[in-house]
Amino acid sequence: MVHPCVTLLTDFGTGDGFVGAMKGVLQRRCPGVAIHDITHEIAPGDIRAGAWALATAAPWFPAGTIHVAVVDPGVGTQRAGLAIRHCDQWFVGPDNGLLSLAASEPEELYELANPRYLQEPVSATFHGRDVFASVAGYLAAGTKARKLGPAVAAMERMVVPSTFRTDDGVQGEILHIDRFGNLITNIKASDVSGPGASVRFAGHTVLGLSRTYGDAEGSAPIVLVGSSGYLEIAVRDGSAARALGGEARVGATVLVVQSSGRETE
């Protein structure tokens, strides 16, 4: 029998051995299960960044994959642990919004309440090992998810800021800054149409979209459609985040102006 694979995403770093302990529990529960690290370098407690990375990676895995994600500042408190089915994949982690971008349309939701599938005893501070890795190992080995605990109706959701129309175009904001310093917005490519469109942010106005990072001339910022389908602001062979300084932060406004008319700023 080929087991489904398990992915891991945490804010644990690797230097303390916590991730190793999770891998050990997975191997005990499901000997030989393949484990793929997504990342362990989410900044401590940064649920938003963890949710983003999970949503970037998870859809590309095959059906059956079990994703374990742990960015969990509320570990040991009343917040529940969940196993969620979405697009025939399973997502296991705390109910704090971390899973909600990737598993946005849950088909099944269970609270991890059945002690039979947890490490005994469950520590108050390391559910990554005692709850989430344990449950994922059982799932990988063939345990039915409905045995893990009661079905629940809803989960905590992370609020993703929406774009909205202004008199002149579409206003959005920066959602994420990636390792390369690219500023990824919540504005879809389809919001920029027509040759006259321009994008305004942090005192800059960029006319039209580039296709690749290499299309930029010099160090002026460009706007292109990133690999997730949203507009991103980039600088050739450099970091837009660094080039734009303090203005390049998550939440900063980005305005797409469709025509040459005035905008309200």
Next chain:
Amino acid sequence: MVHPCVTLLTDFGTGDGFVGAMKGVLQRRCPGVAIHDITHEIAPGDIRAGAWALATAAPWFPAGTIHVAVVDPGVGTQRAGLAIRHCDQWFVGPDNGLLSLAASEPEELYELANPRYLQEPVSATFHGRDVFASVAGYLAAGTKARKLGPAVAAMERMVVPSTFRTDDGVQGEILHIDRFGNLITNIKASDVSGPGASVRFAGHTVLGLSRTYGDAEGSAPIVLVGSSGYLEIAVRDGSAARALGGEARVGATVLVVQSSGRETE
């Protein structure tokens, strides 16, 4: 035949390709063997931190697992290489104390002296590849450990500071600071008993134990029983190491006072 899995722990980082070379040797010696990274981010030469991470992770893996650990400032000198059996797992690495916390009760100890199981020639500076990965690959493929070299009676051991009783309670110290800035001590939960117990460190006195990180009020430090069973000092949604500044270092004194009596400080 299902091979046992191999774990890797080093201070190599990953940017130079050293860890990749070790993985290659493992695949050559035992095609298809599953490799699980524990960490490669131990600070260069920090044997103590490597031993800690290995001891945190290894016990959770199943019997048969082969752990390769390399933090080895004495590479190429007279220090021996070892394969140690402990709790039906194997530990392979330099004889410098690195393995001694995880493999604390060796059932078998062999010096890696048989050149048949080493890379030929053995470089003077990269035993991770030429000795330890090579040997681990042979072990994973079924080689008997007694063929690796002569049995030896003892290994270098890392000294872990003991706690001791004072007139008023138990005195211990900080053993490790984790990624979250939690300060992990050598004091067992059972050393704190009774409602009047308090914990003193770095000019702070904390009354009683909290159960979770979330139990803290504001930014005052709390003390709780960590996932390894020892007392740790934490700050809610923050880093105790940062909050306590220079006093929060490995080796700093922590005092558990059992009653309201005087203590000798």
Next chain:
Amino acid sequence: MVHPCVTLLTDFGTGDGFVGAMKGVLQRRCPGVAIHDITHEIAPGDIRAGAWALATAAPWFPAGTIHVAVVDPGVGTQRAGLAIRHCDQWFVGPDNGLLSLAASEPEELYELANPRYLQEPVSATFHGRDVFASVAGYLAAGTKARKLGPAVAAMERMVVPSTFRTDDGVQGEILHIDRFGNLITNIKASDVSGPGASVRFAGHTVLGLSRTYGDAEGSAPIVLVGSSGYLEIAVRDGSAARALGGEARVGATVLVVQSSGRETE
């Protein structure tokens, strides 16, 4: 059927989920394929460092291994993607020199032009996922490389500086600085012969070669033959890069003087 294993080397970091997306595509194309991370911590756009790490790791893997390497500042521009056979391994990545140190003697070279083996549509900014991981997954699953696109005759090559003879000896330079601060040169061990040989760099003169890092006395720099067979400059229990300061940079001159004669500097 046992699939060959796939290695990954990128400058993506892991925090954004890009590497996870590549692993997902690989699992979709070739369910169960083993994936081994070489590194994702190459500095953004540093093709030279990526080529170095790949050349350090790849030769140790068994025949059949498929190496995917992506350090690709020109993504989406006219630069081609390649699959290269070298020593019965496959190398998949951009044609920008990144593969040229490891796959230095190509036996077959194909341009990745056949859309059937790419993610549909191919994004302009993430060929790691849409081109290279996709192609590697097909290769791992058994697709013949000649189906990937037209055979090509040559690839971009990274220029590795040569050593040259001077009146007194051999002049080379620093090629790479590793995590430990060791300075790795392009001078072969065989260029240093005779008991009178000395090595000059950054105002220092070191007489003779040491065998191990532990051979150094105090904090004076030593020269030894590193694990790749080239001379490297090291400091015991410390970083030569830090000890030598600004002089210890990639490209800095290193001179091996064979006798006690004068050298021209």
